[in-house]
Amino acid sequence: MRLDPALDQTPGPSPADLAEGLSTDGAPLVLQHDPLLVSLPPPPPAPGPEFDWGMAISSLHGALTDSVQLLHWFFLLYFFALNGGYLLLNLASLFMHRSYRREQDAVAPPRNEAQHEIPISIILPAGDNAEKAIASIHALLQLDYGEFEIILVNDSTQDQVLKALVQAFSLVPFPEAYRDRLSVKQVKGLHASTVYPGVRLVDKESGSRADALNAALNCARYPLFCPMDTDFILQRDSLRKMGRVFRNNAAAVAACASIGTANGCALSGGFMARIDPPRNWLALFQIVEDLRRGQFARMFWSRFNAMLLTTGVFAVFHKETVLGAGGFRTDAMNEDMELVARIHRLLRRENKRYLITYVPDPVCWAHAPENHKALKIQIMKRQSSLAQSLEMNRRMLFDHKGGSVSWLSFPFILLFEMLGPLLEVLGYTAMTLLWLFGLISFQAYWTFLLAVIGLGMLLSASAVLLDEMTLTPERKFTHTLKLFAAALLENFGYRQLTALWRVIGLWRHGLS
């Protein structure tokens, strides 16, 4: 009820109150039974207040402007958090990296190091290219390591692959008391070399890489194993550097190292002889990308025993731990990464003391794609496999027993690695559309781009600098400058394009 002092002088309800059907004290008015009033036709309804289109448009515009502003802030802050997060991660890992390098370089390896090395089973699925597999094994046989065996797995449908391998290594059928600790597709037989002690071949029905690795794991003799690929290029002491992790820490169950880009490098006898920069810019961009969000981040997470993202790594595992976890999953797109995530989940659930660590030494190289098509396929596959791996181990997220994995690295990877490209692409698209539709000014648009690209350049350049600070031996100055240039240039197209491909990879995973 309105209290209008001017109307207080006249007793009775005010016209406004009457219109609302209220008396002066606020009680509903009761109409007297008046026959005359009853006989009259009902009065026409009072005209409602007129709809104010101008005001409505103005409110809508206000709300829209507010939303646009909030969207603008959201994307700006997201890009700030994304690049800033990685920048902090990289900076923090610099100290860890330098401390590692300092210890490694401080003392010469002991003279009898080989005597103390834990034996390793190297597992190599041969694939369909026998020639490549043969060259790989010849290189592996020259590795500097105390004791190791090589288990080749042939699951090719082409008969000539087996024939070529048998001939190259003088393999003969071997009556192995084969154990089915992991269930795999039918194993047709085992062969052993009469020339190279420690070289065996598992001949099995065609299946996935994970199935081949599991089949070899069933007959691996040594406590550690290393899943290899015919594309990998090692150095003679690669296995030694990986093996040190297990020797120095009894709780170690896995050691991972980044796979360097072999494009442009010189090989000798199947080993890396000289590291040179690739001539192809796509390959250079991939090196910068790995530095920016791979190498240093892995070092950081490994300090907290929370390394989850292991796409594109060379790894050595503790065999019994892997067997206890059920071996490699045949339905996983990236079986190594899924395995690492699963080991974290299972061992943390059981409250076991364990260590999954990162070896920052350059130990393994592979050729990176040099054309858009191959790169697109690789990036999409990696993103799908990341999403799949996280999904398969989603119970780890915010699990009370999961510690740093559940509360730090899993959410970080989920937000910045898995969903990151989606938000990046949305950010670029939304801001462009807003500008095109005139909802933000050109000034707002270009300053947004300046911030996003500037932050991206800072992150990439800092990663190259950190690499320079931790790298031994020093690389050629022209190589470093080329990498620095790539760190700046990748922000103009490459980064946006790869984000888009990663979104497609994510989309395809969602569809499957």
Add this chain to the structure above:
Amino acid sequence: MAFLRNTEVIVSVAFWTGTAALALTGALLLWLLSMRLWSLVQQKLRERTLLLWRPLLMSSFYAQPETLPPLSRFDVPHVLELWNHLHESLNSEAQNSLSQMAGQARIPVAVSLMLSKKSFHARLLAARTAGNLRLVSAWDLLREQLASDSPALSLAAARALTQIDATRAVPLLVTCLVGRNDWHPGDVADILHIADVGQMAQSLHDVISALPADQAGRLIRLLAKIASDQAVLIGKQILVGATEDDQLLNTCLDVLNTPEELEAVRALARHADWHVRVHAAKALGRLGAAEDEALLEAMLVDGQWWVRYRAAQALSQLPGMNAGKLLRIKDMQTDRDARDMLHQVMAELELREACMAAQRG
């Protein structure tokens, strides 16, 4: 929160973020260039120092130079690197000449100063030099460095202390060996070779019995490398004792090298833990007698693959065992797993011979 709705605020935040990021990127480039420049300067300085000092150090083998150029703060690390390199690769006579020359160049004073520095590399180099110089005055500083968190620094200090006075160093080393898991066994073995092996073995022997199982196992393996007799002695005591620790039992089984404790090994061949059975089978293969055949045959039907495998290998290593006898044992087996395992081990023996023949050929 009104400022959030202000377009100017967001634009200026974006602008200054981008500008600052670009400026920092430029600064990083400058940093990179200066790092390279500094590295180049360092390299030139090193070359200049070595050009001056290498002939002087080399000539000291024949006659001590009468005067030496002053050793500047920047020269010290390069000269010490070279001095240590020469010292560690020469005979004792040349080493004495080098030590004499180091005294003349006031290197011991520089080393003492470096040992008190915070720099990792300075302390590491100083410890190495102090050890090679047998610098008694550095004892206390090295003792402090022995407790460093860094395995490299503590190992360098341990080595230097042992070089300076092996007898005094032994109790310190034993304390470290018990407490530190981060020392590489190979490095430790290298240091122990400088130490008084008898005293070291006795000291380790004295402490092992009082240690928890995991530490005792590590030290027994270490002891086996420098004085296997002492390790075997401890191993025997543990085996006949009542230890329940599987890891320790495994270690003791591995270090045994005489058949005196065969009865204890035979008993462990029926241990509840399959890892212990595996190690017992291996020990039986190494030390066992012909009468262990039945025991090993029984192990061929063990539920664990590794026990069967090691038992089959041990059978093939028993005294008087040959291919024909092994084949007869295999044919007598009613259990398929046992037969398969013997078949595999026999094939392995044949393969080994074939490989050796191929390598000889």
